[in-house]
Amino acid sequence: SxxxxxxxxxxxxxxxxxxxxxxxxxxxERPFECPEEGCNRKFSVQSNMRRHLRVHRGGRPAR
CATH class of the missing domain: 3.30.160 (Double Stranded RNA Binding Domain)
Known part of the structure; x- marks a missing residue:
């Protein structure tokens, strides 16, 4: 329930x-911040932030 x-x-x-x-x-609130220096993007869902990291890492999954 x-x-x-x-x-x-x-x-x-x-x-x-x-x-x-x-x-x-x-x-x-967007507590999940992109760890890449200078990016400053923030997300309300952690999985969305991890998906965003591919922008910086050439399609490779988050570490």
């Missing part, structure tokens, strides 16, 4: 980590 609920829109989630990531869509 959906044990965790968003305080902004009441959407339910079964895991607290899923709720936290969803909450970023309301707050605009």
């Amino acid at each position: 959906k044990k965790y609920h968003c305080t902004y829109c009441s959407k339910g989630f079964s895991r607290p980590s899923s709720l936290r990531i969803h909450t970023y869509s309301h707050t605009g």
Whole structure:
């Protein structure tokens, strides 16, 4: 069952980590920053940041 609920829109989630990531869509928070020097891109989802790293690393997966 959906044990965790968003305080902004009441959407339910079964895991607290899923709720936290969803909450970023309301707050605009982007805690995952590209580690490449001078890039400064930030993401609300870690997997999106890892995918972005391919831009810097020629299509190779993140380390």
